[in-house]
Amino acid sequence: MLKHSKSLSGHQNPVYALANSSRPGIFFTGGNDKGIVEWSLEKMSFSKVLMPVKTSVYSLHCYNGQLFAGLRSGEISIYDFDEQRVTTTFKAHEKPVFDLLTVPSKQELLTASEDGTVAVWSLKDLSLLYRIQVSNDTVRVIATSPETNQVAFGCKDGIVRIYDLNDYSLVQELEKHTLPVTSLQYAPDGKYLISGGRDAQLNFWSMPDYELKETITAHMFSVYGIAFHPTLPFFATASQDKSIKLWGSDNLKLYKILSIDKNTHGHTHSINKLVWSPDGKYLISTGDDKMVIAWEWE
Incomplete structure (x- = not known):
């Protein structure tokens, strides 16, 4: 299924952020370095330092020919691929930006921060449309439903909060995790939302009512990444316990464990991010060991 x-190598410090490019075979990483790095899957090598940064990069997201970077300083930097330069950097929050995501149907950018707020920005002129006090503490992660009519925010207080994307009104609060929520993903078929937490649990919430259907102790420590395969019925999870696990998205069965503790190739420290290449041929992982690993689907 997945093989190393x-x-x-190339990063000198832990890597916290990972994103695909709109260009096939290209992806980006960022972390506690002074630059965001571009990589080539075709050459399986470092391409270049795409853009310099002044502080740690905690989140990356590509949309419409631009790369958005959320920084520890609370700033957002935007790199334009046509112009080959950073076109703007602006202060989005008073504290670090842990996640960001675009809502194409509304031409909006959502940014989530340690300050407990989510800011909504117009992609047309980067004006601030709303600032929502989602939690009294960090909002760690964002996920939008396949129909893009709802958005989920995973918070440090252990609660997943669901908002209506039309007017950003609070729809529901999902309380099951006993520690901070550290990862979120909606299933591509829209049947459920998965939340992962520092309590090592995966919780499966059915759609559209968000009823808790299943809880799995998935890892030994925090679940930092959940990534659905783009075409096949599988999803991968990554953890602070240094392992990647492959699950069936229909039956929730565990199919594969990738870990140096299981005598396979793997990370030596916490795995912080996971992403599939758009064609589903590779799973890419990165973390505190400064390494980027490409796993091939077979």
């Missing part, structure tokens, strides 16, 4: 393809 290549371990890529």
Whole structure:
């Protein structure tokens, strides 16, 4: 199913952020370095330092020819691929930006911060449309439903909060995790939302009512990444316990464990982010060991 393809070195410090490019075979990483790095899956190698940054990068997201970077300083930097430069950097929050996501149907950018707020920005002129006090503490992660009519925010207080994307009104609060929520993903078929937490649990919430259907102790420590395969009925999870696990999205069955503790190739420290290449051929992981690993689907 998944086998080690290549371990890529280049970062000098832990890596916290990972994103695909709109260009095939290209992805980006950022972390506690002074630059965001571009990589090539075709060459399985470092391409270049795409853009310099002054502080740690906690989140990355590509949309419409631009790369959005959320920084520890609370700023957002935007790199334009046509112009080959950073076109703007602006103060989005008073504290670090842990996640960001675009809502194409509304031409909006959502940013989530340690300050407990989510800010909504117009993609047309980057004006601030709303600032929502979602929690009294960090909002760690954002996920939008496949129909893009709802958005989920995972918070440090252990609660997943669901908002209506039309007017940003609070719809529901999902309380099951005993520690901070650290990962969120809606299933591509819209049947459920998965939340992962520092309590090592995966919770499965049915759609559209968000009824708790299943709880799995998935890892030994925090679940930092959940990524659905783009075409096949599988999803992968990554953890602070240094392992990647592959699950069936229909039956929730565990199919594969990738870990140096299981005598496979793997990370030596916490795995912080996971993403599939758009064609589903590779799973890419990165973390505190400064490594980027490409796993090939077979």
